[in-house]
Amino acid sequence: MAINGDKANPTSAAAAPPTVFISTATLRRLLTHASLIRHLHSTLSTNIQSPVRHSHETTPSSSLLLMPSWSLSPSLPYVGVKLVTHHPNNSALNLPGVHASYVLFNSLTGQTLATMDATELTLYRTSCVSALASKFLSRENSETLVMIGAGSLAPHLIRAHLAVRPGLKRVIIWNRTVGKAQSLAEKLQNESGFEGVILESNGSLEGVVGLGDIVSCATNSETPLVKGGELKEGAHLDLVGSFKPSMKECDDEAIKKGRVFIDNEAALVESGELVGAFERGVITRDDIRGDLVELIKGEKNGRKSQEETTVFKSVGSAAVDLLTAQLVYETCIKNQVHG
Template sequence: MEILILKADEVKAAMPTGDGIAATKEAMAMYAAKKAVVPLRSNLSAAKGQALFMPGLVEEADALGVKIVSTYPDNPARNLPAVSATMVLLDTETGMVKCLMDGTELTRMRTGALAGAATDLLARKDAKVFLLIGTGGQAMRQLESVLAVRPIDTAYVFNRKLEKAEAFVASAKDELASYGASLVPVSDLDHATGEADIITAVTTAKQPVFDGRKVKAGCHINGVGAYTPQMIELPPEIVVRADKIFVDTVDGVLNEAGDMIKPVNDGLVTREKIANEIGDAVLQKLPGRERDDEITLFKTTGSAVYDVVVAEKIFRFAEEKGIGTYVRV
């Protein structure tokens, strides 16, 4: 038996951004149509850390696998990452392992593709100004995915420390030069928030990261970073103001996303306003944007359905392109 090994740079090189967004839309539709089997993730606590196992099966996409994520806070002292991830893909016909790929880069790609797909479905077609809030490990793929689906002229990049925003922009300018957008580092959000046609927040903040009152009519917002009940990056004002809210999975968002849970618990919005899955917009069971002045919002906490479907696509592209190394076992 041979297993294809894909390192982080090979995962990134295998699949173009546009194909990742298309694969994510397929996964959204399959999940909404109840064609995906996604058991609850298992969390095992060891003496020095935690290991999470996130399985998924989408037979229609020939996608079967499990993403393993380990969090070991003491690892940096050993020159090892505190958080690591590996995706294990299996053959749906035989159940044999066929690929091991870097799960960290996969997560960045599929999370970026989620926001890109939602932006493509919900943002105004003539959106020109983008605001990216956060410059961490997810940020580059978040920026690229929006540039891939809308004709962005100006992309503001925010970090509280301007030098970090400037360093991110410097690295992004070469990698994303083909999109032709002007990348502008900022440390003051008020002007950029009011000008933006699209806003993506990708932080681990526990307090809102922008002023929801300053968001203009017609804006689309992606809430990507907050993934626990304690994390809140989206202001409650924008949850209230949004004309339409879509989520990747209702169960995930209403159990894990503090910036959605708190407005419901505080009585600011109803659960029903938030309980709309983006896959139903893909399937046209629910309308997406209907007017230019609507404020639309997409919230994601992630799901193994996106990991397995996107990973399967990456595997196929890698095989076609001769990327990666086969190991006989």
């Protein structure tokens, strides 16, 4: 805050708002998929520094991840870090395997501005990155979304894709556990935002992949689920789940068949679909058509025809975490809602 036209001084810094805690429930009230998609579209090209994430084994079966990021732009005076714990054996305790918190700082003063639930933040940012890519890569007249996976990301991905493709009339959910897909379809059908949309589940993966104008995958699969030969003409394939080379949600044919885009450079070394395709000589790195920032800036063309197949592979980034936390925090302060 400037005083009498002078630059900020310790008095103005001391007048900064106190640190706020933003709970899961509050974050859900502050964010919508549509608002976050718009925000990422307008800010993702900002100059943001994101070092390689730190990963540390805390026990033989658990780990701690640190994902720092900071902006070099005066219009985005923030530093942030996401702290993630991964305890895969928590399923035996009926607890989530991943827990996360986000801490946001003022980059000018170093003051802590907010702490918030980063588990929910990650669900929003991941789904909205996919939807933003879909805005450039899927057909505008898409009518059917096939959702592969019925975990915590699935409802977010469905809502986010609907936000950019409101013409979607049918959502088909598939999951290895058929009952889980059925329960999610029934749950969402009764929620607001799905008026005029038919939500259903189907136990036959081969039977539904070919129906999707958009096929979105959010699984931990280490064997290909989507076969390129089964994709319909003009389909857009959204790959969200894999984040290490051993994981893959589609086969080589899908990668070879589609014009492939990524969210950021990390996908080239973390995504099992791409790493495997490179190793087998199916495609080379030069065959990757571009990243999300290049699509936003218009430096790379998205969909070129109704008939072509497009593929988007995301692995996540600390830059998107920072921008999402920014929107949450600024909305919180504007509306004076937190806790």
